[in-house]
Every structure is written in C-alpha cells, then in structure tokens.
Amino acid sequence: MPANRFNNFTDYGIGIGLRSTHYHHILTRKPVVDWFEIISENFMVDGGRPLHILDRILEQYRVVQHGVSMYFGSAERANREHLRRLKDLVKRTKTPWVSDHLCWGSVDGRYTHDLLPMPYTFEAAKLTAQKVREVRDFLEVPIAVENVSSYAEFHVSEMSEWEFLNEVVERADCGILLDVNNIYVSSQNHSFDPLTYVNSVPAERVAQIHIAGHSKYRKYILDTHDHPVIDPVWRLYSRAIERVGHTATLLEWDDSIPSFQQVHDEALKANKFLASAALARAV
C-alpha cells in the first residue's frame, strides 16, 4: 500500500522535519533527503527570510506541511485568517497532503499553543469530523489527522482513544498521520496495550507515520522529541508497517537537536523495518 488517496497517491519514503538549525547544512551541502516536513505555522508569514529559505528548499526538495494549531477538536469555528494563510502556503509548497493534530487548543478566541487531549465522546467526534471536512474543502488537499500524546483522560469519555480516532476519520473520510511514539507515550500514561491501538487503526487510511523520542519521568512520560527513538517504539513502527505497508515516515526531533547527519541517520533506521515488511509481503 505505498500510496493512497489520503496522501494524494504519492509514494514518499523517509523524511525529516525541517528545522532552522539545519538550514545552513541543507542549503550548502544539499544532502540527499527524500522529503522534508515543515511546521506550517512557521511559514504562514507575509515575507522575509522564512519564505526565502522555504523557496530555496522547494527548489531542491519535496515538502509536506504539518500544522500545530488548526485544532480540529476545538468547539469554536476554524479561524478564517489561519485558513487563508494556510491555503496560500499550500499553493506555494504544493504539499500533497496537509496534516494536523486530533486535539483542541483554543477556546473563545484564546490560544493555549498546546495539543490538548479530546474527550472521547460522540459529540466531539461529530464536531471534529465536521471541521476536518470544512478545512479539507477549503484547502482542496487531503487531510491527515495525527493522534497526540496525552497526560489526562476525561470522565465524560465514551470510548477508547483509537475508537475515537476511527470515529472521526470515518465521519470525516480523512487520512491518519499515525504517530507511533505518541501511541507509546499515551499507552504508558494511561495503561493500555499500544499494540491494540496499532492493530485497531484502519490501515487503508494511514497517509503518513511519525516516529520520535520522548522523556521518561517518575510517574509519566512526556512527548519531548529530544531523544532517539527507543526500541519499543521501533517495534510499534514495525507492526504498523506490517499492517499498512511502505508508508511515508518522518522522524521528529524538536529539542536538543543534534547535527543534521545524526537526525537523518536516526530517521534512516526506519529502512530496516520497511525492507523487512516489503520482504514479508513478497513471500
């Protein structure tokens, strides 16, 4: 399943997140990278250096947009200014799909700039799916929603997180950005089996996969994107690939960022799992 309608029938391989600390290396050394993921909000500006750098990157590389503040799950309507700027960027990057998180983060026009967890209710699923549809219709590109790491659960929840994800994507008819690190983090924080989650996701909707590192504290795990990927997360990735097939995979590293080469080498470890999944499918 190398391509599907949720990633616009592309067959992207392993990418890494574009971060400012690596700009110089990328623009001067021009390393071979299959694709870069950008944080949309960093480039939703009117001009100047951010767009200049982006244009230079676009001359050489394929770019996919990943957002952090669309807040599909916020009860309020999507911000029109946000949508307009996002659409301008979509036209600029020609991103094959756009992803953002299955979470909320703003209410009454006030932004927390965090990825806050959803109450897993049918009401929330319905409202969230409706917003995903509105955003997709406005942007005119496929949308993939990403499962987030969470540290809290709500009394009002009526289903498990994976049931909620499935409910939203079926109602919205959208794709999934499956973050296997987030599944691991949440499974440790909420005591569920992460494999149950991975096995429950509709494979045909997975447009992209995220891998990342995290930080372990005494009573919980925090999704910090500042470490290499740990073995249990690689095992989840392996199982996801086994189910989904060769899928666009991206390593996130956002804090204590090492050299470009170290980040890229960490991302390329995914090749081992992609190859064995391909072999398993062939026999």
Add this chain to the structure above:
Amino acid sequence: MSLLSLQRRMARAVMTPLTPNERMRPLAPDGRPMRRVAAGFIKPNDRLTSFERLEIYNRQYWFRILSGFAEDFPGVRAILGDRRFDALSKAYLKQCPSRSFTLRNLGSRLESWLHTHPRWAGARQKLVVDMARLEWADIEAFDGKAEPTLKPEDLASVDPGRLRLRLQPYIQLLDLRYPVDDLLLAVRAGAPEDSQDSSNAFNERHKRKRVAAAARLRPSNIFLAVHRVDYSVYFRRLDPEEFAILRRLRQGKSLNQAMDAGFRGSKIPRDRRAADLSQWFHNWAALGWFCRPEKRAAKS
C-alpha cells in the same frame, strides 16, 4: 458536559498562573479548590491524581509562552533584569493571552499594555516602552511583506508633483525617546550563542554588564527605520526631516505634501535642503524602500 463547556473549564485552569515555585495553584480563579475543579472533569490514574494530571498541562502552557515571550524581548529583559522581567511577563500574558494561531504575535499588545500598566516597567517605564516598540518592530520587519521595488521607468509617465511613493510594507518607522537601538545591539552582541554551553560565571558577568548598560542609558530622541537587507533586519538612524517625509509617504501623502511637512520648522538651511533631499532619496532607493505603484483596474 458539552465539548465547549469542558474546553472552557480546562482552558481556564491551564491558563491560571503558576505558584512562585512553578506548581499549579491550590485555588482556582473563582476561589474553589483546584483539586475539586480537576476531579470534576479529569480522571485520576494509579500514579497521578486529577490535580497532578491537569498540572502537567498548566505548567507546559506557562513554560511555553514565557519562553517564547522571553525570546522575543531580550532588550526589555536586559533593562528590567530577570526578576522584574519575569513578573512583567506573567502579568502581561495573564491579561493578554494569545489570540493568534502563532506564537509570533504573543508580544503584539505589549506596548499598549505597558502604557496602561506602567508599574510593571518600574521607574524606567519610557525606556521599557521604547525597547518594547523596537523589539516588536524588529519582529514585524523580519517577516513583513515585500513588494516589487520601484524602478526608474515606473516614474516615466508620472507628474512628480502628484507622485505618491509607497514604502515597502516591512519597513517600520519609529520615533524613540531613548537610543535603544544601540542597547539592543549590545544585548545581542553579548548574548552567548548557546547558553547551555556557557559557564554560569560567563552568564552572570554578561547579565551584570547588560543591566549596567541599560542603567547608564540617557534620554536622547532618535528616529529610526527598522528595515531589511538580504533578509536580515537592520536599524537605520534617520534625520528628523527624513523621518517626517517617510512618515507622510507611509500615510499616503503626495511627494510634495511629504516634503512640505518634512521641512516644516526644520533647522536645515534652505540652500542645503535640495542636496539633503537628493542624498536621502538616493539612499532610500538604493535600499529598495519604495514599491512599484499599484496597478489600477482599467475603466470599462
């Protein structure tokens, strides 16, 4: 509980300021115990109470916005020192939470807030306001819009007397009571590349130096253009007349109107004005400060 009421309840708790030792407050803004508030909508687990789970988000919120705000206003921080800056940041962000999808705009209301809340800036309120204006202008100039630059042929068919020159949108014009441009450049020049790699002794020495430099700064009216060259932001000092002309052009006045206003009350001798004007226009054009005229829709 509806989705909206749950989100309002959680956002209120998450955006409540932390205690001095960076923990969640025991009481909610309405006076109810926060433990009861948290237990009302968040499940505990075998390791964390509802309060502790909510506290993770409360702390993340404040750490994130305080760190973003501090990155944007190192000059204000240099003037106030770390303790006062921390107090100002918390007071400002409590009263002016983000209303934008991007953290870039976190400081957009700082100048106006400082005018109405002078006590947070202390005795040097005017200096702090000037620095806040400069640092916000720096953000605006960094990623503001640039339009195609004016070319000589664009002026060929225009009556010079009625000419309306447009300034590049990214250019910010500031009249300031203190030479804060020098101070901000000094703060940036002294800032360690990566504070994690610097010794505590270096950081302390640097902190003392920048506070001392701020304390020495005396009032001196300056006029500034915050602009870009090759995608980097620069500060350019302007003569008062030069500033007045540019400001009128920004307001959409004709070239004649701008020049009249620029030299009104000027101490520049009349016989020198043409030469000065010529030099200023030469500089502005060389820096690409003028945009091409807007194309008007053809009349049908």
